[in-house]
Amino acid sequence: MTPVYxxxxxNLAEPHRQVRQAIHALAALPQCRLLAASSLYRTRPLxxxxxxxxxxxxxxxxTALSPEALLDCTxxxxxxxxxxxxxxxxxxxxxxxxxMLFGEQVIHSERLTVPHYDMKNRSFMLVPLAxxxxxxxxxxxxxxxxxxxxxxDADTLIVLPAQDTPA
Numbered sequence: 001m002t003p004v005y006x007x008x009x010x011n012l013a014e015p016h017r018q019v020r021q022a023i024h025a026l027a028a029l030p031q032c033r034l035l036a037a038s039s040l041y042r043t044r045p046l047x048x049x050x051x052x053x054x055x056x057x058x059x060x061x062x063t064a065l066s067p068e069a070l071l072d073c074t075x076x077x078x079x080x081x082x083x084x085x086x087x088x089x090x091x092x093x094x095x096x097x098x099x100m101l102f103g104e105q106v107i108h109s110e111r112l113t114v115p116h117y118d119m120k121n122r123s124f125m126l127v128p129l130a131x132x133x134x135x136x137x138x139x140x141x142x143x144x145x146x147x148x149x150x151x152x153d154a155d156t157l158i159v160l161p162a163q164d165t166p167a
Contacts, residue, residue, distance in 0.1 A: 001033070001062035002103040004070065005133065007116070007125045008057045009043075009096045015055035016040060016160070018081055018095050023059055025077045026097075031064040032073075038128035040160040046122070051092040055160070058100070058128035067102045071112050074099065100125060104139045115139060123151045 006026065010018035019040060027034035038058040045051050063070055074097040082094040100116045107114040115138060119125045126148050129136065136144040 001064055003035070004061045004063050004099065004103070005101040005129055006059045006061065006074065007098040007100050007119070007128070008059060009054045009124065010094055011045060011052045011054040012092050012094045013082055015052075019055050019057050021081060022077055022095055022097060023057065025080070026059055026061060029063075029073050033062045035060040035062060036132040038131040041124065041128055042158040042160055043124040045092075046124075054124065056124045056128055058125070058132055060132050067099065067105065067107055067112055067114060070102070071099060098125070100129065101138070106139050120147050123148070123153050123157060126151065127157050
C-alpha cells in the first residue's frame with residue numbers, strides 16, 4: 001500500500017457538505033484506506049476574487065491503486081458531486097480533488113503531475129497537510145514545515161469549528 005495525500009476544495013453548493021461527502025467517498029474507494037482527514041479551513045479564492053471563499057481540507061490514504069487509477073476515482077467523485085470542468089482556470093467549483101503526493105513518486109504524465117505542480121506555494125494545501133502529516137518530507141527531501149515557514153499567507157487560513165468537520 002502506498003501513502004497518498006490529497007487536497008480537497010469547494011466553494012459552491014454547500015462547500016462544507018461537499019468536502020465532507022468527498023472524504024467519505026474517498027474512504028469508501030476500493031483498495032484504499034483512509035488514514036487521516038484534516039480540519040476544514042476557510043480560504044480566499046486563488047485567482048478571480050469575485051467568487052465565494054473556499055472550504056479546503058487534506059486527506060491521507062493508503063492505496064494499492066496506481067496513480068492513474070486513483071486519478072480516475074477522484075475525477076469520478078468530482079463528477080458525482082456536480083463538478084463541471086470548464087476552461088476557466090481557478091474558477092468556482094463544487095469540488096476539486098488533487099493528488100498532492102503519491103508515496104515518493106515523481107510523475108510527469110499527460111494526465112498527472114505529482115507532486116502537485118504548485119503545492120509548495122499554496123498555503124490552502126500545505127497547512128491542512130501539515131495538520132495530518134507534520135513530519136512529512138517531499139520526494140526532493142525538503143521538509144513540509146520548512147516550506148510552510150517561507151509562505152507569507154499561511155496564517156490567513158481559518159480553521160472552521162469542529163461541528164463543521166467530518167465525523
